[in-house]
Amino acid sequence: MRTYMTWNDEYRNKILTAEEAVKKVKSGDVVGFGLSLDSPTSHLVDALLGRAEELRGVRIVDAVPIRPMKLYDAEFMKSVKDSFTYSALLFNPLNRGLAKAGLVDYQSVNSSDAGPRLGKLCNVAMVSVCPPEAGMVNLGLSNFLSPEMIQGAEVVIAEVNDQMPVVYGENWMQISDFDFFVEHSSPIPEFKRKGEPTEIESRIAEHVASYIRDGDCIQMGIGTLPEAIVRLLRDKGKKDLGVHTEMFPMGLPHLVKEGIVTNRLKKIHQGKTVASFCVGDHDMYEFVTRNPDCVFYPTSYINAPYVLREIDNLVAINMDLEVDFMGHLNAERVDYRLVGASGGQLDFVIGTAWSKGGRAFNVLPSTRKLKNGQMISTIVPRLSPGAHVTVPHMYVQYVVTEYGVADLFYKSMRERAEALIAIAHPDFRAELRRDATWILAKEA
Secondary structure, eight states, X not given: OOOOXXXXXXXXXXXOOHHHHGGGOOTTOEEEEOSGGGSOOHHHHHHHHTTXXXXXXXXXXXXXXXXXXXXXXXHHHHHTTTTEEEEESOOOTTTHHHHHTTOEEEOOOOHXXXXXXXXXXXXXXXXXXXXXXXXXXXXXXXXXXXXXXXXXOSEEEEEEOTTSOOOEESXXXXXXXXXXXXXXXXXXXXXXXXXXXXXXXXXHHHHHHTTOOTTOEEEXXXXXXXXXXXXXXXXXXXXXXXXXXXXXXTTHHHHHHTTSBOXXXXXXXXXXXXXXXXXXXXXXXXXHTTOTTEEEOOHHHHTOHHHHTTSTTEEEEEEOSEEETTOOXXXXXXXXXXXXXXXXHHHHHHHHHHSTTOEEEEEOOSEEEOTTSOEEESEESSOOTTOOOSBOGGGOOEEEETTEEEEOTTOOHHHHHHHHHTTSOHHHHHHHHHHHHHHHHHHO
């Protein structure tokens, strides 16, 4: 009598301990982690690092570090540098110590291409997922790059966490897509609001909010400035807003409950909030869990400009560090030091440029303070040495500081410089005008 293996059988046959699973990693492998809350916990990562004496030249490609672990201990990583090297898509407080010690290699990539790139780069994938249901595995709180990385890897190890929320959308994969499962229950890290917006952030938020219209579809990130904008949308009585964004924004559940965000007027995914990953507090996780009106897709779809161009009145709001007279935007480096990432900003700036009624707001305070206490302008004649051009000048539309909004679309170089100087800090405007006169004379 022929017997058939059920999906439960297949799943059970693939369960290993963490120590058994990491033995599938070989010297010279490139091990990719899922982004943010989709990354493996220290339970699995520590088991991998525990093989330092056996392995050589294993490269770990991290996306957004989210959980403290031994991997981010600079002294430890120095001691195993022949066994493991580390690269990341983003620097943050968790891996900053590795950067200072010269132990991080920056992996530059646009969000729309992150999954396909890591799918080709990494031959081993490690992710966190929900327990399987009916032969399918849900990716939980982060879809971002995982599907393509899983499909491209030779070995896929999933850490199964029964505390991971199930989120709908293109967020399911078959058990057969995974080679091994490691069961480990772990609380989902929560992240609270980072205090109140500063006076400067509130003024910038006021400028941006004044450009948002009923029925617009919004993309924004996390932080006190986006939260200030969310509050203003409520205060100004905006209605029928939609959301199509890379990261599920803090404050969104309240806007939905209050009827400010309805997604009713969207041409695609009508009635649904669309994102690729989520980081927040318990209330946010509760809101997205098995909510048919919240759907996650990989950024190869979410951020694709050919998709964004189909969304009318798309509004993108992203933060920058510096802008020059031509409109080149730097969102990555300060004084040769990486403090940000390319992320999805360029994707959405291009997408809004193609969207009917689209608008991209690139926001930054007009000044920043150096370590010695000196204040300098963030509007500059040319980007600083070591800066990255995150967004090239030909796509940039609105640049916003606490002093106003500069619309650079359809403007010549001279007109761009004048518009940017008008929103610079008053203490630097005279100097910037002199620089602009000299540069324009040289380039005439």
